Amino acid sequence: MENNGHIQSGKYAADISSIKDAKLRIESFIHKTPIMSSEYLNSVSGRKLFFKCECFQKGGAFKFRGASNAIFSLGNDQAVKGVVTHSSGNHAAAVSLAAKLRGIPAYIVIPKNAPDCKVENVRRYGGKIFWSEATMQSRESVSTKVMEDTGAILIHPFNDGRIISGQGTISLELLEQIPQIDTIIVPISGGGLISGVALAAKAIKPSIRILAAEPRGANDAAQSKAAGRIITLPETNTIADGLRAFLGDLTWPIVRDLVDEVIVVEDKEIVQAMKMCYEILKVAVEPSGAIGLAAVLSHSFQQNPAWKDCSNIAIIVSGGNVDLGILWESYNK
Amino acid sequence: MENNGHIQSGKYAADISSIKDAKLRIESFIHKTPIMSSEYLNSVSGRKLFFKCECFQKGGAFKFRGASNAIFSLGNDQAVKGVVTHSSGNHAAAVSLAAKLRGIPAYIVIPKNAPDCKVENVRRYGGKIFWSEATMQSRESVSTKVMEDTGAILIHPFNDGRIISGQGTISLELLEQIPQIDTIIVPISGGGLISGVALAAKAIKPSIRILAAEPRGANDAAQSKAAGRIITLPETNTIADGLRAFLGDLTWPIVRDLVDEVIVVEDKEIVQAMKMCYEILKVAVEPSGAIGLAAVLSHSFQQNPAWKDCSNIAIIVSGGNVDLGILWESYNK
Numbered sequence: 001m002e003n004n005g006h007i008q009s010g011k012y013a014a015d016i017s018s019i020k021d022a023k024l025r026i027e028s029f030i031h032k033t034p035i036m037s038s039e040y041l042n043s044v045s046g047r048k049l050f051f052k053c054e055c056f057q058k059g060g061a062f063k064f065r066g067a068s069n070a071i072f073s074l075g076n077d078q079a080v081k082g083v084v085t086h087s088s089g090n091h092a093a094a095v096s097l098a099a100k101l102r103g104i105p106a107y108i109v110i111p112k113n114a115p116d117c118k119v120e121n122v123r124r125y126g127g128k129i130f131w132s133e134a135t136m137q138s139r140e141s142v143s144t145k146v147m148e149d150t151g152a153i154l155i156h157p158f159n160d161g162r163i164i165s166g167q168g169t170i171s172l173e174l175l176e177q178i179p180q181i182d183t184i185i186v187p188i189s190g191g192g193l194i195s196g197v198a199l200a201a202k203a204i205k206p207s208i209r210i211l212a213a214e215p216r217g218a219n220d221a222a223q224s225k226a227a228g229r230i231i232t233l234p235e236t237n238t239i240a241d242g243l244r245a246f247l248g249d250l251t252w253p254i255v256r257d258l259v260d261e262v263i264v265v266e267d268k269e270i271v272q273a274m275k276m277c278y279e280i281l282k283v284a285v286e287p288s289g290a291i292g293l294a295a296v297l298s299h300s301f302q303q304n305p306a307w308k309d310c311s312n313i314a315i316i317v318s319g320g321n322v323d324l325g326i327l328w329e330s331y332n333k
Numbered sequence: 334m335e336n337n338g339h340i341q342s343g344k345y346a347a348d349i350s351s352i353k354d355a356k357l358r359i360e361s362f363i364h365k366t367p368i369m370s371s372e373y374l375n376s377v378s379g380r381k382l383f384f385k386c387e388c389f390q391k392g393g394a395f396k397f398r399g400a401s402n403a404i405f406s407l408g409n410d411q412a413v414k415g416v417v418t419h420s421s422g423n424h425a426a427a428v429s430l431a432a433k434l435r436g437i438p439a440y441i442v443i444p445k446n447a448p449d450c451k452v453e454n455v456r457r458y459g460g461k462i463f464w465s466e467a468t469m470q471s472r473e474s475v476s477t478k479v480m481e482d483t484g485a486i487l488i489h490p491f492n493d494g495r496i497i498s499g500q501g502t503i504s505l506e507l508l509e510q511i512p513q514i515d516t517i518i519v520p521i522s523g524g525g526l527i528s529g530v531a532l533a534a535k536a537i538k539p540s541i542r543i544l545a546a547e548p549r550g551a552n553d554a555a556q557s558k559a560a561g562r563i564i565t566l567p568e569t570n571t572i573a574d575g576l577r578a579f580l581g582d583l584t585w586p587i588v589r590d591l592v593d594e595v596i597v598v599e600d601k602e603i604v605q606a607m608k609m610c611y612e613i614l615k616v617a618v619e620p621s622g623a624i625g626l627a628a629v630l631s632h633s634f635q636q637n638p639a640w641k642d643c644s645n646i647a648i649i650v651s652g653g654n655v656d657l658g659i660l661w662e663s664y665n666k
Binding site: 053117332 | 367369373386388389393450457572600601604607608610611612614615616617618653654657659660661663664665
C-alpha cells in the first residue's frame with residue numbers, strides 16, 4: 001500500500017497539484033462547508049468526530065465540486081455546445097448548476113426510477129431532462145443520442161481526473177479546518193470522492209488513514225480490494241441510492257493503493273446513523289451521507305485493533321438529498 | 334412604540350447590559366451558532382435571508398442560552414440544592430445540561446404527553462424526571478412538591494430576567510456575524526426569546542425591525558398586541574409544540590413596546606417551511622423552528638407595504654428537536 005506520502009506525479013488520474021488547481025478554479029463558486037461535532041456522538045463512538053457537512057454544499061452534495069471543476073476546465077470551443085450526463089442523483093443537479101453558472105446548456109439523462117427530490121433539483125438548476133429506462137444500457141444509449149444531436153460533451157460522474165480533482169478539494173479545506181485529523185471516513189461508490197480525498201490528504205499528511213464506508217448490498221469496492229481487481233456485481237440492493245455505482249478504471253488504482261480499508265455496513269446501521277444525524281446533529285442527510293457515522297459506530301471498526309488509535313476522525317457527510325414525503329404526509333393528515 | 338433605540342435601563346426585566354453580562358457568563362459553554370443561507374430561498378422570498386441556526390445549539394435549541402445564564406447566575410448557596418423546572422420541551426433539556434455542567438441536580442417535571450425525543454434529551458443530560466398530568470395545574474403542583482422535598486430553586490422557562498438576558502445573546506452574535514441585518518423574525522410563545530432578541534438588537538441598532546411569528550392555533554401574542562393587554566386562550570391547537578405558552582408579566586411589556594408586528598401563520602404554512610428547511614437548507618428543524626421562514630413567505634408579510642424594504646432578514650431557527658419516528662419506521666419496513 002502506497003501511503004508513505006510520496007505519491008508519484010502522473011501515476012494516477014489526479015494529484016495534489018491538479019487538486020490545488022481545482023481549488024483555485026472553483027473556490028469562488030463553492031461553499032466552504034462547515035464542520036459539525038457533538039459531544040454526545042464523541043462519547044458514543046469513543047473518538048473525536050468531525051463531520052464535514054457536504055450536504056450543505058451547493059446542490060446539496062459534494063458533487064458540485066467535481067462538476068464545477070470539470071465544466072470550468074473546458075475550453076470555450078468545448079463548452080459552447082453544452083454538457084451531458086446520465087445520473088439519477090446528485091451529479092445531475094451539480095452538472096446542471098455548474099453549467100448554468102458557466103452559461104451553457106446541461107442535458108441530463110435521468111432513469112425513470114430516480115427519486116423525485118433529485119429530479120426536482122435538476123429542474124431547479126435549469127438542466128434539460130431526457131428520460132431513460134433504469135438500466136445502464138438505456139442510460140448510455142439515450143446519452144449517446146443526446147450527444148449526437150447536440151454536440152454536447154460528456155461529464156462522467158467519477159471516472160474523470162477533473163472530477164476526482166474537484167472532490168479532492170474537500171481534503172484541502174478539511175485539513176485547514178481541523179489539522180489534527182488522523183483518519184478520514186469516506187462513502188465509496190464509483191470512487192471519485194474517495195480518490196480525490198485520499199490523494200490530497202495523503203499528499204499533505206502521509207500518516208493519515210483513509211477508510212471507505214460501503215453498504216453490504218453494493219460492496220463491490222470491498223470485494224475488489226479483496227480480489228485485487230475490479231469486481232462488479234450483477235445487482236445492488238441498498239437504501240443508499242447514491243452508492244450503487246462500481247469503481248472505474250481511473251478510480252480503482254487509487255482505491256487499491258491509498259484506501260486503508262473498506263468498512264462494510266448493513267442498511268439498518270445506515271438508518272440508525274441517519275437517525276443520529278437528524279436527532280443529534282440536526283443535519284438532514286441522505287442515507288449515503290450517514291454511512292460514515294454508521295461505519296465508525298460499527299462493530300468491525302470499533303473492534304479492529306488497527307483502528308484503535310484513530311482518535312480524531314473526519315466523516316465526510318456526502319449529501320442531503322432525500323425524499324421525506326412520508327414525513328410531510330404525516331403532518332398534513 | 335418605543336423603537337428609537339433609547340431603551341431606558343431598568344424599565345424591563347433585562348437590558349443590553351444584562352445581556353452583555355450573560356454573554357460573558359455563558360460564552361465558554363454555548364455554541365456560537367452558524368448562519369445558513371440559500372440563493373434559492375432568497376429568490377423565492379425576494380429578500381436576503383440569514384438563518385440563525387439555534388437548532389445547532391447545545392441541547393438542540395436556543396433554550397440553553399437562557400438556562401445556562403440563569404443557572405450560572407445562582408450563588409453557591411442557592412445552587413447547592415439544585416434546580417427544578419416544568420417543561421415538556423427544550424427548556425427541560427437545557428436546564429438538565431446546564432445543571433450538569435454546574436454540577437448540581439436538575440429535577441424536571443414533564444407532562445405525560447411530551448414528545449419522546451424531548452424526554453430522551455432530558456435523560457441524555459442527566460435530568461431527574463418527575464411525571465405530571467398534561468394540565469398546567471398538575472405541572473405546577475408536582476413542581477411545588479419537588480421544591481418542598483428537595484429545596485431546589487425554580488428556573489422559569491421565560492418569565493425571568495436571567496432567561497431573557499441569555500436568549501438576548503443571540504442578537505449580539507447575529508449582528509456581529511451579519512451587521513447589515515435590518516429585520517429579525519422570531520418565533521413567539523412565552524416571549525423569552527423575542528424579548529431578549531429585541532432588547533439587544535434595538536439597543537445596538539435602533540432601526541432594526543423585530544417581527545414575531547406565531548401559529549394561528551396559539552395566537553395569544555397577536556391578540557394581546559391588538560388588545561393592549563395580555564390575552565390567554567382557553568386552548569391551543571398547533572403542530573408547533575414549542576409555541577403553546579402564553580406571555581408572562583415580564584415578557585409582555587417588552588413584546589408590547591418593541592415587537593413591530595406579530596405575523597400569524599397557518600400550520601400548513603409551517604409544514605411547507607419545514608419541508609424547505611430539510612430539503613433546501615438540509616437543516617433538521619422542529620415546527621417551531623420553521624415558523625420564521627413560514628412568516629417571511631406568507632401573504633401577509635409579502636403583501637404588507639410596511640415590510641417592503643425589509644431586505645436583509647435574519648430568521649431565528651429556534652430548535653430542531655422533533656420526533657421523526659415515522660421516517661425511521663418507513664426505512665425499517
